[in-house]
Amino acid sequence: MxxxxxxxxxxxxxxxxxxxxxxxxxxxxxxxxxxxxxxxxxxxxxxxxxxxxxxxxxxxxxxxxxxxxxxxxxxxxxxxxxxxxxxxxxxxxxxxxxxxxxxxxxxxxxxxxxxxxxxxxxxxxxxxxxxxxxxxxxxxxxxxxxxxxxxxxxxxxxxxxxxxxxxxxxxxxxxxxxxxxxxxxxxxxxxxxxxxxxxxxxxxxxxxxxxxxxxxxxxxxxxxxxxxxxxxxxxxxxxxxxxxxxxxxxxxxxxxxxxRTQTAEARPAPGPAISLEKVPAMLGVAAKETPAAFAGEGAATAEIDWQVRIAGFGGQGVLLLGEMMAEAGLDAGLEVSWLPSYGPEMRSGTSNCHVRLAREPIDSPLVGHPHVLVAMNEPSLHKFGSSVRRGGWVLYNGDDVPPECERRDVHIVARSFTHLADELGDARAANMVALGAVLEIAQVLPEASVDHALGRLVKSPRWLDLDARALTRGREVLREWRGEVCHAE
Amino acid sequence: MADGRRDGGRLQVDTDECKGCGLCVEACPPKVIALSERLNHYGYRTAEYAGAGCTGCGICFLVCPEPGAITVLRLKRRPAGAAEGASV
CATH class of the missing domain: 3.40.50.970 (Thiamin diphosphate (ThDP)-binding fold, Pyr/PP domains)
Known part of the structure; x- marks a missing residue:
């Protein structure tokens, strides 16, 4: 051609x-x-x-x-x-x-x-x-x-x-x-x-x-x-x-x-989307003007990447604990992820969640090797205890760690959070005692952000008060434990 | 074009893209498409124009599953009075 x-x-x-x-x-x-x-x-x-x-x-x-x-x-x-x-x-x-x-x-x-x-x-x-x-x-x-x-x-x-x-x-x-x-x-x-x-x-x-x-x-x-x-x-x-x-x-x-192409009339276009600024008022929560100042300028450059796994049975507030961390992290201007994993049961099934708090955008919400594990019951310790990174932390809701779960390369804090919460007035606040301890370890979430998250997620005044006290107790537990370590060394 | 007449259409086949399914051969109304005897790079017998008579109808293009394997050309309409092949 x-x-x-x-x-x-x-x-x-x-x-x-x-x-x-x-x-x-x-x-x-x-x-x-x-x-x-x-x-x-x-x-x-x-x-x-x-x-x-x-x-x-x-x-x-x-x-x-x-x-x-x-x-x-x-x-x-x-x-x-x-x-x-x-x-x-x-x-x-x-x-x-x-x-x-x-x-x-x-x-x-x-x-x-x-x-x-x-x-x-x-x-x-x-x-x-x-x-x-x-x-x-x-x-x-x-x-x-x-x-x-x-x-x-x-x-x-x-x-x-x-x-x-x-x-x-x-x-x-x-x-x-x-x-x-x-x-x-x-x-x-x-x-x-x-x-x-x-x-x-x-x-x-x-x-x-x-x-x-x-x-x-x-x-x-x-x-x-x-x-x-x-x-x-x-x-x-x-x-x-x-x-x-x-x-x-x-x-x-x-x-x-x-x-009905000939007879159908054009559907009205949907109205403009609700502006983000109006959403807090519609949900009945206070709008946050700017992310709370997270830390001083020097700290802003420090690398943060905390990976936490929280596990227990359904009803122990395992998911809420993780959500609270994520919410507080959000308030503090961090990148956060919270990935719940639980069965269809509302109570007594197993339940765990993955939480990440980071300065940089988070690539995956999965936490395979946590820095901190909160094991709210023994099966959780069995299941996830070995996944904790060397030098990491295991917070176990029990006074005695089963021998097969002992590790020398991680810090193991074994206290009955349930018992401590019970002393404060309600055993169900055990998750907040554990959270207090986590916050004391991680030291990246300002108290104002934690208070904000607490107010956002806990509606009942009675629980708000109890949870606040439980958080404080959890922080004390960890300081006491550190004291013991220092003492022992 | 030994008889001096031109086909109303022309068929171009991208032999890299054609997979030799034969749907165009089946669909072509004047039956002027065949599968080649040669195999292409991937081992397919590809479609090819098999003689005069393409009308440029485009049915081969429509039934071909590959986006660009077939291109159909159509003879330009000439102004009245212009002789066939005058530009050659």
């Missing part, structure tokens, strides 16, 4: 601008998607990209990537992206759209994602009529994980988990469009297929319409695309395409299930 001849031709169909020129995912193959030959995702991606180009919305589109084969959509689309946990894309899309109403939010999901683990999210997003566009790619199987039965698997269809074919004992194929069409709010629901040329062209129109509806502010639109998976179906690309048309469509009928 000579240049001279090329001049007579214009480009009619080419790669959409909404795609990156190359895909950075791998060293090699940067021209190609990671999809198998003949995969429907590529076709649907192109339809979405084409619609983004045509509607001129690339700079305000935010794609919500799912879990499944299309998890890597963010490597291909040159738009904003949030990758959601399995099934949660419509919930994430809701948040993105509501906080950034000017953005165009496209939730892209497969059937293992949307129709199984995410069935609640899609149902409620549709029922709320969220002004988002959902592209639902249905291939009747879990493909990425190797071909397990999905809710959308056809009756009689074999999968690795229904090798003899799906029977009624595994339920029936879930019809998402039909299901959502029973709801009042959705504006546009259509099932399309990639079974032949005509259907592919119709699918492209439907995808564009679903996105255009959002641009016009009309509300919830969903397009279900019956899409080939040649690899898992064990067919050639062309056979898979025919199977959609000849077999899959018998179960999943392609048609429009709801179309």
């Amino acid at each position: 000579s240049d001279q001849t090329d001049l007579d031709y214009i480009v009619a169909h080419s790669k959409a601008r909404a795609f990156y020129p190359t895909y950075e995912r791998k060293e090699e193959l940067q021209h190609q998607t990671h999809y198998c030959p003949g995969c429907g995702h590529g076709m649907v991606h192109k339809m979405v990209a084409q619609a983004i180009d045509e509607l001129g919305i690339q700079d305000r589109t935010i794609l919500i990537s799912p879990v499944g084969c299309s998890v890597f959509a963010y490597y291909y689309f040159d738009v904003g992206n949030v990758q959601a946990a399995h099934g949660r894309a419509p919930a994430v899309a809701t948040a993105v759209k509501r906080t950034r109403p000017e953005s165009i939010v496209i939730s892209y999901q497969g059937d293992g994602d949307l129709a199984a683990i995410g069935s609640a999210e899609i149902l409620h997003a549709a029922n709320r009529g969220e002004n988002i566009s959902v592209i639902f790619v249905n291939n009747a199987i879990y493909s990425m994980t190797g071909g397990q039965m999905a809710p959308t698997t056809l009756m009689g269809q074999a999968s690795t988990t229904s090798p003899g074919g799906r029977t009624p004992a595994e339920g029936y194929p879930l019809h998402i469009c039909e299901l959502l069409a029973t709801l009042e709010a959705p504006v546009y629901l259509e099932r399309v297929a990639l079974g032949n040329n005509k259907q592919v062209a119709q699918a492209a129109r439907a995808v564009r319409k679903a996105i255009e509806n959002q641009v016009n502010g009309l509300g919830f639109s969903l397009v279900e695309v019956l899409s080939p998976c040649p690899t898992i179906w064990k067919m050639s690309a062309v056979e898979a395409q025919r199977w959609i048309h000849d077999v899959m469509e018998k179960t999943f009928v392609p048609r429009v299930y709801r179309d």
Whole structure:
């Protein structure tokens, strides 16, 4: 083809601008998607990209990537992206759209994602009529994980988990469009297929319409695309395409299930978000003007990174203890994290939390090797005692450390905080006694910040007083203990 | 173009990107696409233009799963009276 001849031709169909020129995912193959030959995702991606180009919305589109084969959509689309946990894309899309109403939010999901683990999210997003566009790619199987039965698997269809074919004992194929069409709010629901040329062209129109509806502010639109998976179906690309048309469509009928595009009125845009300054008043707490002066200038450069693990049984105030530290740290202008970990029981289950207080931004809220462990019962000491860093501290709620938990390379303070709290008036303040001791060790939280946290988290005046006394007692306990050490040495 | 007529369209295939699934071969209305005998760098038989008759309809582009494997060109409309191939 000579240049001279090329001049007579214009480009009619080419790669959409909404795609990156190359895909950075791998060293090699940067021209190609990671999809198998003949995969429907590529076709649907192109339809979405084409619609983004045509509607001129690339700079305000935010794609919500799912879990499944299309998890890597963010490597291909040159738009904003949030990758959601399995099934949660419509919930994430809701948040993105509501906080950034000017953005165009496209939730892209497969059937293992949307129709199984995410069935609640899609149902409620549709029922709320969220002004988002959902592209639902249905291939009747879990493909990425190797071909397990999905809710959308056809009756009689074999999968690795229904090798003899799906029977009624595994339920029936879930019809998402039909299901959502029973709801009042959705504006546009259509099932399309990639079974032949005509259907592919119709699918492209439907995808564009679903996105255009959002641009016009009309509300919830969903397009279900019956899409080939040649690899898992064990067919050639062309056979898979025919199977959609000849077999899959018998179960999943392609048609429009709801179309109020002509009559729907644009939904009012949400009002401006409440300004942060007003939030404390709405919650009935005093606004804090500026973070309390944490320390003098010299101290501001000192490195701080305290990692604390607090463990006990549910009901001992283990989580509150950690929350109090984090709250006080926040008040003192530190970076903080508080990560609770507990079972479903409200009482008597095990419970622990990770707390970090640092000057620099915190990379991970997990505390694997704490500087300080507060073990509010013996099982906690058994479980976490060995994880404490050398030179660290173990605060044990008991007067005698079990021999197997003894360590010579850490400081072990064994006092019954429960007993001490009981002496003060209520054994339930044991957590605050322990906190007092932690504060005395760490020495990074000014008392004003601790008082602030206490007032913020403890509402009852009776408890406020008791907790304040318990904190003081805890500090004393540690000073006494240090005294003993000095004395012993 | 031995007969002096030009195709209404032209097909360009990025042989690095094509995975040889064959959907374009199946979809092409005038049936002018075939899979090559040669294998590309990754071992795929890629799509190629197999003779005259492309109309530039773009259906091959639509069914192709790869974003940029196929580019379709279409012959410019000429002002009335301009002879075919006058610029050659």
